[in-house]
Amino acid sequence: MGKTVHSVVSCVTIGAVLGLSVAPAPACTRVLWNENKLAVVSGRSMDWPESTEPKLTVFPRGLQRNGGKVGPAVVVADNPATWTSEYGSIVTTVYGIGTVDGINERGLGTHMLYLTATDFGPRDAGKPGIAVNLWAQYLLDNAATVAEALALLEDVQIIMAEARGRQGTVHLALEDASGDSAIVEYVAGERRVHHGREFRIMTNDPTYDEQLALLKAQDFSKPSSDMPLPGNVNARDRFQRAAYYAALLPEPKDERAAVAGILAIIRNVSVPFGAPYKGFGIYNTEYRTAMDLTNRRYFFELTTSPNVVWADLAKFDLSPGAPVMLLDPDDIDLSGDVSAKFQTAERPF
Secondary structure, eight states: OOOOGGGOOBOOOOOOSSSOOSSSOOOOEEEEEOOSSSOOEEEEEEEOSSOOOOEEEEEOTTOEEETTEETTEESOOSSBOEEEOOSOEEEEEETTTEEEEEEETTSOEEEEEEOTTBOOOSOOTTSOEEEGGGHHHHHHHHOSSHHHHHHHGGGOEEEOOEETTEEOOEEEEEEOTTSOEEEEEEETTEEEEEESTTOBEEOSSSOHHHHHHHHHTSOOSSOOTTOOOOOSSSHHHHHHHHHHHHTTOOOOSSHHHHHHHHHHHHHHTSOOTTOBOTTSOBOOEEEEEEEETTTTEEEEEETTSSOEEEEEGGGSOOSTTOOOEEEOOOOTTOOEEOGGGOEEOSSOO
16 A cells, blocks of 8 residues: 555544533544545544434525524623624534534535543633534634634634533534644643644544554554554544554545545444443444535435435525525435435524
């Protein structure tokens, strides 16, 4: 293959959005493939002890947003951020109150994963506040590139919020159609950003700089079928295993092969049903997603369904005033291109 894992600091992003507990640490993974010649593609797994009630949702441009709310509850009463969405997007929502994963019409992708160390710091009312459940959606609504998304974060403050008794301690992975990438964490009240094409894998704990140090200690320069790899479901093992296999992906001949390649890695680092995660019980993989950022297509695979479904963002009306469109993927009859299966949402979050 001629490539080593150390040349591809892949980004497996683990976490979830709001609805996460401070104690239990769910296991998610994000991988970005930005080195092939065909398309920029990414994938993630969502691991959680119960259904997060995922819904595939298409948002048009021109939506009025209030960043201070978790559903109907106001969590940022003092100077909440408000905005009108500039770009349309397709996302996966969690519990109907926030976006955990998605891509916009300009090819910006976002993924929220769990990180125990997350601390957004004390409230600074001088900056507009955005509840963590709308962090990813704020960037999808307003940024076309990773660089633009990072610049937007300079002028707002992300605010911790909770739902169902669980706090949204998450970090964020970003990528765009050019292959640029960033990992954003808030630790001890300070924002830490790893910005560059090389940051392709992300999982959960420990913090990203520690994950990179642990990966550097490995020697994957001579890959073989006899090489012992970290094989458990904890975030360290998943990070290193994803980095190893992502570095070996062959050049895809078409979009089908590119998406299959990224999903193969995400399946490899998924958490099987019944696998124990630390002392927190069972956190099996609930679903997997993949994004073709070059062609703006979004793929979704529920682990309790035998089928992969996808939607083409170009097939939706994203003009201001168009309806929010919704699809419940928990339907065993769904398969293939489901763009035409979306229905008008009665209660968009």
